[in-house]
Amino acid sequence: MLKSTEIGTSRLDLLPLKVDHAEEMAAALSDPALHTFIGGTPHTPQTLRSRYERLTAGSPDPTVTWLNWVIRLREAEAPCLIGTVQATVNPVHHGAVAEIAWVVGTPWQGRGIATEAARGLVDWLGRQRVHTVIAHIHPDHHASMAVATAAGLTPTDIRHDGEIRWHRKIR
Numbered sequence: 105m106l107k108s109t110e111i112g113t114s115r116l117d118l119l120p121l122k123v124d125h126a127e128e129m130a131a132a133l134s135d136p137a138l139h140t141f142i143g144g145t146p147h148t149p150q151t152l153r154s155r156y157e158r159l160t161a162g163s164p165d166p167t168v169t170w171l172n173w174v175i176r177l178r179e180a181e182a183p184c185l186i187g188t189v190q191a192t193v194n195p196v197h198h199g200a201v202a203e204i205a206w207v208v209g210t211p212w213q214g215r216g217i218a219t220e221a222a223r224g225l226v227d228w229l230g231r232q233r234v235h236t237v238i239a240h241i242h243p244d245h246h247a248s249m250a251v252a253t254a255a256g257l258t259p260t261d262i263r264h265d266g267e268i269r270w271h272r273k274i275r
Contacts, residue, residue, distance in 0.1 A: 106193055106200075106232055108171045113224040115179050116217065118189060121160055121172035126153035128185045129174060135210040141242035169193040171202075175221050177212065186212045189225045191234075199235035199275065206251065213247070222255040226272065235275040240267040 108120035119125075130149040139145060147155065163170045175187040187208035193200050204225060208218045226237055239257055241248045243266075249259070257270035 106169045106171060108173055109228075111173065111224050111228050113220050115177060116220055116224065117176040117178060117183075118173040118221060118224055118228075119176055121156060121174055121188070123153055123156045123160060125174050125185060126150075126156050129188070132184070132186050132209040133188075133207065137210055138207060141245040141248070163192075167195055173225070175208065175217065177217065186217065187221065189221050191225060191229060191237075193229075193234060200233045201236045201238065202229050202234045203238050203240070204229075205239065206248075218247070218251045219254040222251050226255045226257075226274075230274040235273065237272045237274060239270045240264050241270055242267050 110120065111118035127149040130147055130152045134146045136146060159170055159172050169192070171191040171193065173189050174185045175189060176183050177186050187206065189204065189206045191202040191204045193202045204222065206218050206222050206225075208221070229237055237255075237257065239248075239252050241252060241259075249270075252259075252270045255272070257272040260269045260271050262269040
């Protein structure tokens, strides 16, 4: 069974999600603009705490694994949490498929952080039982498309809830 472990990149630490991260993450992800393509509104610390409790408890389906990390920027004056990456891993008859997602707080966007975090995640998944990585991206979300491309994913003709499915075979 896969389990979130710390992943390091040149500037970042991807730390396994903990409920105690909720308050700092609520502040980091408080800009309503982050919800332009995914809908909803920013979570309060209390609602994020409840969400993190559910996520850290794991999937109710024993065949599905939820993996969640917070992104800590090491280069800051004081290292801080600035976003998240996640993977939902589903077994299939020929290996595991991971659906990934990422979000970086508005003040840290445009610095390659989401790209670095997504690459770190995909590289880590490649060392696990995962053979395919997918992401679903809104067709107007050009920044996320650039992140997916940099992580080695390519767009497909498949649409899911109006989003484009991106795909990468690892093995």
